[in-house]
Amino acid sequence: MMTKLVLLLIFAVACGVGPGNLRSRQSSDLEARKIRRIAVVPAAMMRDTPAPKIPFGTPLEPRTSEREAPETLTRFVYLALTSLPNWQIVSESEVREVAQSVPGGTGANRLRQIGEMVYADAVLIGRVQRYRERVGDEWGARSPASVAFVLDLLDVRRGDVIWSASFDETQKSLSENIFAFGDISARGVRWLSADQLAQDGVKKAVGQLHQVIARGP
Template sequence: MNTSPMKRVFVAAAVAILVFSLGCRRKAPQSAAAPKDVVVAVAPFSNPRADFELLAGYLPENVPAVSEGIPGKLDESLSQVMAATVTSRVLGPSTVETCLKTEPRPEEGGRLGTLRYWQEIGRCAGAQYLVVPQVIAWRERGGSAMGTTVTAAVIINFYLVDVATGGVVKFYHFDEEQRSLSDNLLEAGKFFARKGRWLTASELAQEGMRAAMAEFRL
């Protein structure tokens, strides 16, 4: 049976639309997680006060120094998060702390010198990758989980350094200030995920840690 030209055009167009729609539904390939035999070292949290101490990005203006005890608490939280989410072999901050005490700072200054320094720390620890976490800003919640006078806010940078090359292969910047649902309807998902509670700065930081480890796929 002969098919009219108009019908042939219609069928061809329908097939093209179907193929295009199926292609759009196909998920983009994701990079594979790191092999389980990879060794990842984790540096202790630090609070950089100058841009050259960062491995990427810049410090915001007029941000006060973080209280002395905060980095140590963050070390404990990050160790717990990585124990629950990371499949690679992890060397904790205490292992890297030994290298920090024995490895001299490089003579080369600036940000490149900072990169070289962390590369040597990773080598000292015997790791293929080094996670360098830095807390940039910290504001604790005022009030309780049900009502607050001051909302928690944190800024944390996470860097994943390839020890062999000394390059930063992944960088995750977490800048979060909790707001009410009425202030930001676009973040309704976060509001309900937090069950309508006002989080502490530590709880916000843990959200950032989990997001960073998911990004790093260790």
């Protein structure tokens, strides 16, 4: 038994996870806004660094995981929202159908218009800032996954952002971050993929939002 425990601790030092790096802010009257019906608008990609270029050539194409990151983030947000009670989430198909009929962009006016058309109290939109896949497998990554995104909740009636959360994490070994023990029980002792890291961040952010605006009586 002791041998197994020692081996587990050794492996944990090789592959730990950070505390999540989730930060959020909210309007002082968020609870009073009575947000109950939420629409999830497709996320956007917003690079935190310029795309790498080949000298005298064309820009490198983003990796598949990065190209699909906005759609992936949107799906994770929708699934996290629908898994929790005491609020109503507009169906993905309804939002996408309406969004196609509204001029492009991610400005507040467009988001309000989409929200009004699906009778939502608020619109939630994500912005992907970084989505870098790990190099290697879950038991031995040469380079860890790194994900950063922002979620904004916009009040359809007033047009202002009433809650915002930012998640930014690059997985670290436990030897690099001794505070990583807290996440090991939830994530397991392994190197996560970019999707797994993003989904973990989304669950934490949505769970926090749920505690504020959708608590039961």
